[in-house]
Amino acid sequence: MTRLSQYSEAFWGSSFTSTAGFEALAQRMKDGRHMCKEFEEYLKQRYEAENRYSKDLQKLEKNMKLKEETGVLERSWNKLKEEMEKMVQIHQDAAANFLKQLDDVKKFNEAQTAKKKAMEETVKKYQSNKINLYSRCMNNHKNYKDKCREKDSASDNYSVMRSSVTVQAKDLEKANKAKTKADEDAVKAETAYKSSLDTLESARDLWEKEMQAACDVFQKLDYDRIKFLREHLWVSLNVDSQVAVEIDDCCESVRQVLEHCSMENDICAFIEKYQTGTNRPARIFFEDYYTNTDTMGRRGQRSGGQRSQPPRSNGATMSDNTYATVDDEDGLYATLQSPPDASTVTSFDKLLIISRPHTKQMPCELTVEVGQKVHFVRQMTNGVQVRLAESNKFGIIPNSCIRL
Incomplete structure (x- = not known):
């Protein structure tokens, strides 16, 4: 089975009004933003901890005032005080490093949020427009079918009255007018239905283009976020290694995990777990009422949306012998x-x-x-x-x- 690697291949749906693919991607963007926020908080806490620790070490170093000791022990103590000054500087540098990373992560997260928000608003606008037009189109479709039924009913009633031997002329004329009006209403309903289908198709096409663009943008944002966090997490771990060699084994174990981090593999893994479908919604075509509706044993013939007028044989009129x-x-x-x-x-x-x-x-x-x-x-x-x-x-x- 071919492994999907593009968001634009895996986040659609066969239902015309489905938004599952977009919602899955939007949730992915939201989860990514949360991770950036958590990383921000981690860097903030590390900065504050290193800053406090450097101040405590500096205060401790100033209180180291050996006076009475002599010999090797004195030199050892003085050397320890000298090294304590270096430790203070190391932790101050570490705090400054974490603070710089914190600022970088904030700016990166804000930039990604702005791009994501702009794209989401655009897609939601076209998505909402598509769904509204779909609802309007379905209402026009229903109205079209109702008007066709009314047209057939009026035509049948007129035919029955015309073939009746007892019908009055005024009743026949009234039925004929009702039939004519029903014919006109059916034509108007059909025109409105077809027009709404054209409008819907245009909205669907615009939405699909924006959804395609959103998939590409979201994948690029995801790619950049994974790469950015991987690099900055690596740097922060290097700071920890520099500060304390003793915890390098722990940092190395994390680095070993990070060495296997791949933007492509992470994206593919996300697709495998959360994909919503590969089929895009198909275009909705015009449904001819007379092709799909049983008209009581009669074959409907239409020309331009109207039935032809029934022929009369040799000018026959309504009477008892017709x-x-x-x-x-x-x-x-x-x-x-x-x-x-x-x-x-x-x-x-x-x-x-x-x-x-x-x-x-x-x-x-x-x-x-x-x-x-x-x-x-x-x-x-x-x-x-x-x-x-x-x-x-x-x-x-x-x-x-x-x-x-």
Whole structure:
């Protein structure tokens, strides 16, 4: 398995609104800042300790006033006092060294924090914009589907009323206006949906570029931080070695660990433990309502987002001797034709028996009784269109009224 070595390869997510990768990197930056703060505190305490110790040694050296002793013991004592002066200077130098390192770490940490904060704010801005536009796009998608349903419902209602023998002209005109308005609303909803998709894709592209830049910046900051802390920790350990040779074994054991410290290996180890995914979110494409929605057995045909108007056969008008059949050529809209003889009915001549009575509530419906025989014409969104066996009347009844 290939070992990942770049943040930009490992901190994405397949979910369009996922922020897990960015949050993992932001936490990494936060943890790195905390380590720098801890190192600052360590250097501060070491400076204060060395400074206090040098002052205590200096005070002790001034109180060393041997007067009565002579000979070799006197020279030994005087030599000890001389060496004590050197020890004071050594610890003063150590305190100054720790103080300088403390200042360097503070400046480094502040510079890294400023770069990290600026990049985080930029990514969060584009990330928030992407999520808001995604939410708006999904709302437009829902509105688009609702308007398409309303359009189909209005079209079906108009078709049913147009094929009814009892509908009044004003009701038919009202249904036609509702159908026209539903068509216009569906087109507007589709336009808004497509436009929001374009806007969303633009926001996604901007976010991805900023996220890519953030990954590169964060990895560079991480690289610099690891390198900086490794070098300064090494120097501080050298100071300890210079101050006290006796604790050099302890410092050497730490150095042995630091010798194995690699910026690349540390980064790869972090990736292995905290990676959130290698797949970037895919682009969200336009979903055609008529491709993915069952429209009650009809094949939707669309041109520019609108259905074609149903054709009329030879200028036929609504009357008692007209009825609707399915146009076999496009399978979508009904045409008006003169009713054939009962012996010629084949495509919808399936005999059904009424199992539940129904009293018509609308002009396009039929009143039927239990046991009455009807012929199936076609399935509608609001029921079944049938022809009465005894009178050849056409109308709609609920699905629950029939049995084979």
